[in-house]
Amino acid sequence: MADSRPAGAPTVLRVVLGKRLHDLREKAGLSYEEAGRALDVTHATVRRMEKAEVGLKIPYVEKLLRVYGVTDPAETDAFLALVREANKPGWWHRFRDVLPDWFSAFVSLEQEANLIRAYEPHYVPGLLQTEDYARAVLRAGMPHAREADVERAVAVRRERQALLTRDRPPLLWVVMDETVLRRPIGGPDVMRAQIDRLIEAAELPQVRLQFMPFAAGPHPAMYGPFHIFRFPLQELPDIAYAENLVGASYFDQRDDVSSFLEALDRMCAQAAPAHTTKAILGGIRKEI
Known part of the structure; x- marks a missing residue:
């Protein structure tokens, strides 16, 4: 589907991390609604994170990783480091x-x-x-x-x-x-x-x-x-x-x-x- 990018166009890394969160959620067998309840946000917020339509907040991502079954501290730290990098504006x-x-x-x-x-x-x-x-x-x-x-x-x-x-x-x-x-x-x-x-x-x-x-x-x-x-x-x-x-x-x-x-x-x-x-x-x- 074609689309015009919204305001605050995402970096490519943010798109990649959104796709990874999508894959982790599906692997865990959770719906948007269930992931949203874990964060105390709407299912639309989770969907927008996965589609890179909003920035990735460190506390949200950290909690989602736990909910999705990511238990290795090194894996979590590496993911969060990429989130911090993705949230930096490009040149x-x-x-x-x-x-x-x-x-x-x-x-x-x-x-x-x-x-x-x-x-x-x-x-x-x-x-x-x-x-x-x-x-x-x-x-x-x-x-x-x-x-x-x-x-x-x-x-x-x-x-x-x-x-x-x-x-x-x-x-x-x-x-x-x-x-x-x-x-x-x-x-x-x-x-x-x-x-x-x-x-x-x-x-x-x-x-x-x-x-x-x-x-x-x-x-x-x-x-x-x-x-x-x-x-x-x-x-x-x-x-x-x-x-x-x-x-x-x-x-x-x-x-x-x-x-x-x-x-x-x-x-x-x-x-x-x-x-x-x-x-x-x-x-x-x-x-x-």
Whole structure:
């Protein structure tokens, strides 16, 4: 089922711990109502904890672990340590003045994924943008924003990009439409610098770039951009993300995500092979 993330978007770790609490409750054979009575709260509170819709309170979690039959002190201490970690705000929290909650969830997923796949028909994805290109894109998308807010949003992109150079970075595999390279954003100098950045990125072992040429004709994802995240954590399924003008939807049901994966797999087969990307970029740079 698709849903827009509520205010106070959870960190990925909080989602994982919620799923673990769900599994422990079911293993203990307890209902939401029974777990709620143990805490002297409503069953809805227990459900929201498991769905990561609220923060995890240490006393609640500690008592639930006892009720669910977790008797090993070391196991309890380890779980509670993860709860404390999950309740810490991510680095993006300090940008909450310019970062909507629905996109905070995206950044959290991005930071924890070991594979990020995407289709982008309009512009270079944020992880690969130069600052000047990002500034031009943000000004177009935030026409009424103060200059200071635009600069704060550029800083968010800069912070996000650090994940590509960290130890054990995720694999980033992006299919971009030829439109991305043909649409002038920020002027010729900005576009040339942006193409240079893409050429550099294409040389990184953790980045795979493909372009969908106009000549390829129609393809399965002409309806709009999307991302797919895959995680090393077994509790987390693949998650697909689709954005619109006023928010975003996240999909974690197998059938929904499979539709996105199938479309992207077909597009990767239809797009120009990754080994031709640098030549494509170099040719277009000469035309600017």
